[in-house]
Amino acid sequence: MNLIDIRNLSIELKTATKPILAVDHVNLKMREGEVRGLVGESGSGKSLLAQAIIGVLDEKWQVHVDRFHWRGQDLMRLSPEERKAVITKDVAMIFQEPMACLDPTATIGEQLEEAVDVAQLSGFFWQKRQQRKLAAMNLLHKVGIKKHQACVKSFPHQLTDALCQRVMIAMALARRPILLIADEPTAAMESTNQGQIFRLLASLNQLKNMSILLISHDLENVTHWTNTITVMYSGQFVEAGTTEQIFNQPYHPYTRALVDSSPKASSMIPNKSRLMTLPGSIPILQHLPIGCRLGPRCPRAQQKCVHAPKIKSYHDHQVSCHFPLKDSYS
Amino acid sequence: MSNVLLQVVNLSKSYKDKNYWLNRRCINALEPLSFNIEAHKTLAIVGETGSGKSTLAKLLVGAELPSTGHIRLNGQTLEPGNFKQRCQHIRMIFQDSGTTLNPSLTIEQLLDEPLQLNTDLDELERYQLIRETLQKVGLLAEHMNFYPHMFSGGQKQRISLARAIILQPQVIILDEALASLDPSLRSQMINLLLDLQQQMGLAFILISHNLGIVRHFSDEMMVLYKGKVLELGKTTDILQNPQHKHTKKLIMSQRFQLLNR
Numbered sequence: 001m002n003l004i005d006i007r008n009l010s011i012e013l014k015t016a017t018k019p020i021l022a023v024d025h026v027n028l029k030m031r032e033g034e035v036r037g038l039v040g041e042s043g044s045g046k047s048l049l050a051q052a053i054i055g056v057l058d059e060k061w062q063v064h065v066d067r068f069h070w071r072g073q074d075l076m077r078l079s080p081e082e083r084k085a086v087i088t089k090d091v092a093m094i095f096q097e098p099m100a101c102l103d104p105t106a107t108i109g110e111q112l113e114e115a116v117d118v119a120q121l122s123g124f125f126w127q128k129r130q131q132r133k134l135a136a137m138n139l140l141h142k143v144g145i146k147k148h149q150a151c152v153k154s155f156p157h158q159l160t161d162a163l164c165q166r167v168m169i170a171m172a173l174a175r176r177p178i179l180l181i182a183d184e185p186t187a188a189m190e191s192t193n194q195g196q197i198f199r200l201l202a203s204l205n206q207l208k209n210m211s212i213l214l215i216s217h218d219l220e221n222v223t224h225w226t227n228t229i230t231v232m233y234s235g236q237f238v239e240a241g242t243t244e245q246i247f248n249q250p251y252h253p254y255t256r257a258l259v260d261s262s263p264k265a266s267s268m269i270p271n272k273s274r275l276m277t278l279p280g281s282i283p284i285l286q287h288l289p290i291g292c293r294l295g296p297r298c299p300r301a302q303q304k305c306v307h308a309p310k311i312k313s314y315h316d317h318q319v320s321c322h323f324p325l326k327d328s329y330s
Numbered sequence: 331m332s333n334v335l336l337q338v339v340n341l342s343k344s345y346k347d348k349n350y351w352l353n354r355r356c357i358n359a360l361e362p363l364s365f366n367i368e369a370h371k372t373l374a375i376v377g378e379t380g381s382g383k384s385t386l387a388k389l390l391v392g393a394e395l396p397s398t399g400h401i402r403l404n405g406q407t408l409e410p411g412n413f414k415q416r417c418q419h420i421r422m423i424f425q426d427s428g429t430t431l432n433p434s435l436t437i438e439q440l441l442d443e444p445l446q447l448n449t450d451l452d453e454l455e456r457y458q459l460i461r462e463t464l465q466k467v468g469l470l471a472e473h474m475n476f477y478p479h480m481f482s483g484g485q486k487q488r489i490s491l492a493r494a495i496i497l498q499p500q501v502i503i504l505d506e507a508l509a510s511l512d513p514s515l516r517s518q519m520i521n522l523l524l525d526l527q528q529q530m531g532l533a534f535i536l537i538s539h540n541l542g543i544v545r546h547f548s549d550e551m552m553v554l555y556k557g558k559v560l561e562l563g564k565t566t567d568i569l570q571n572p573q574h575k576h577t578k579k580l581i582m583s584q585r586f587q588l589l590n591r
């Protein structure tokens with residue numbers, strides 16, 4: 001069954017003059033138990049999309065969506081409050097800077113106990129207090145923190161980034177989510193610590209069958225940890241498919257450029273040669289090109305590209321480009 | 331030996347451990363190490379968190395004083411206290427240098443600052459040099475009157491690079507300066523750095539976790555582990571034929587991530 005099925009989600013930024021289409025008709029589909037990467041360079045609208053899914057965008061933004069199904073249920077038929085209730089029950093999110101999300105004045109233990117689901121507790125209040133403590137310890141155990149005694153007594157600033165992120169994941173697990181959205185959970189960390197967090201997420205996916213939407217600006221970084229990948233650029237849908245399809249046979253010029261631009265430890269391009277790269281940089285919201293927004297940077301762009309391309313689907317591999325690279329692989 | 335630009339001899343650093351009573355214990359952040367770099371060459375430094383990479387960088391730019399050893403540039407010993415001499419020749423770019431630019435200064439003022447502090451150039455000469463430097467990093471002379479917030483992340487990186495090369499240094503240290511960049515920006519930046527190396531004969535010291543970048547960018551590499559040098563040699567040799575089990579683990583972990591696909 002599909003866990004989530006979103007079609008044509010758009011997010012507009014209201015301005016004094018005319019609204020700006022920050023996210024432009026994006027699709028996102030996930031199966032139960034899947035780890036999907038959501039990839040695109042900074043400013044592609046990944047965080048906006050995630051915030052729209054969990055319904056936390058403020059009134060500056062206007063969200064339109066043609067279809068929003070959650071585990072077979074049509075959420076658009078529900079009132080906003082009912083929708084919010086379904087989502088808060090089943091979806092949790094963690095962010096880039098764990099330190100900033102924790103309360104600096106309270107211990108980790110206090111914050112964890114706060115996060116424990118009341119529905120799991122029973123009995124009188126003194127029994128509940130004990131259960132809360134136990135539940136907090138359990139959560140720390142689940143995220144692989146062995147020294148829980150020391151950890152619960154610490155304040156956030158006394159822990160490393162990676163430890164804080166583990167605590168954030170523990171808090172997210174408190175509500176036993178079905179989907180965890182991880183918005184660049186390791187972006188602010190050194191890469192030796194990144195591995196720890198990715199491994200933890202992978203084990204939660206396997207042991208608890210928790211689905212994960214793993215957001216990253218770096219395609220190469222997440223390929224090892226995902227089953228499928230959706231690529232966005234400047235608020236538009238680019239391409240979606242299995243990780244193999246995206247990494248080995250990308251159909252979209254942007255994905256191709258992402259794959260080609262990174263020197264790999266194993267690849268054979270000559271030392272110190274020029275790397276393949278797209279010229280220029282991602283446009284800001286105030287200067288979005290019309291049609292395909294990659295146009296000004298795209299090596300394959302032609303006149304037709306001033307009109308936004310429609311999504312073409314080849315089995316499970318979708319691409320949004322007038323001139324996909326499909327035929328270049330034989 | 332004639333081409334040696336930077337010569338590091340027996341350099342080490344220990345910090346007093348503040349957690350211990352009467353400061354009796356020391357942390358050896360860096361055990362004595364020696365190496366040479368030639369012009370046009372890149373030395374990569376890899377190692378896990380806490381292995382002493384940033385400590386070495388700080389010693390080289392003079393932000394920290396070494397416990398032992400000394401550094402020679404073109405055969406001349408750099409005096410520990412002589413910042414002016416050192417600033418000019420050895421520059422450093424940090425991880426998020428794009429965000430550390432002073433927001434209240436224009437690009438011209440930002441680039442003028444190191445020139446006023448370190449050179450005797452007059453106003454016109456400085457203006458000319460700023461123009462040329464902006465062009466070298468792929469920006470326009472018109473950008474001089476812009477403020478940092480008017481630039482994208484990639485352009486800000488170029489400005490910090492311009493700031494680093496404007497004194498025409500001989501060595502540039504990149505401490506994870508490429509790590510947080512978007513991939514397309516990162517490859518633009520690598521191309522630019524390689525071009526500058528060719529034009530100006532710069533030597534780079536590249537601190538990076540990404541072995542792909544290390545392989546592409548560097549000529550020699552050094553593997554640090556708990557403040558000790560495990561391996562030092564040609565990058566291709568070490569990557570193809572690592573001697574130490576720790577190096578092997580480092581290489582395997584990244585190869586596994588990519589080749590498994």
Ligand SMILES: Nc1ncnc2c1ncn2[C@@H]1O[C@H](COP(=O)(O)OP(=O)(O)O)[C@@H](O)[C@H]1O
Nearest residue numbers: 022040041042043044045046047048049284285
């Ligand atoms: N609060 C905001 N006000 C105005 N523009 C915003 C705001 N948040 C995000 N944006 C803009 O929306 C676009 C998408 O942002 P975001 O979703 O954060 O991208 P990503 O997460 O992919 O880096 C960017 O151009 C960004 O500048």
Ligand SMILES: Nc1ncnc2c1ncn2[C@@H]1O[C@H](COP(=O)(O)OP(=O)(O)O)[C@@H](O)[C@H]1O
Nearest residue numbers: 345357359377378379380381382383384385386
């Ligand atoms: N100012 C300092 N005072 C005390 N110890 C320090 C200081 N700076 C670094 N260290 C210690 O030196 C060691 C090496 O650190 P560092 O050079 O930052 O490593 P790396 O950059 O490889 O991650 C670490 O154990 C660190 O705790």
Ligand code: SF4
Nearest residue numbers: 292295298305321322
């Ligand atoms: S639609 Fe045109 S501009 Fe857009 S990616 Fe395809 S070829 Fe390039």
Ligand SMILES: [Mg+2]
Nearest residue numbers: 046047183184
């Ligand atoms: Mg984001």
Ligand SMILES: [Mg+2]
Nearest residue numbers: 380383384385
């Ligand atoms: Mg460091």
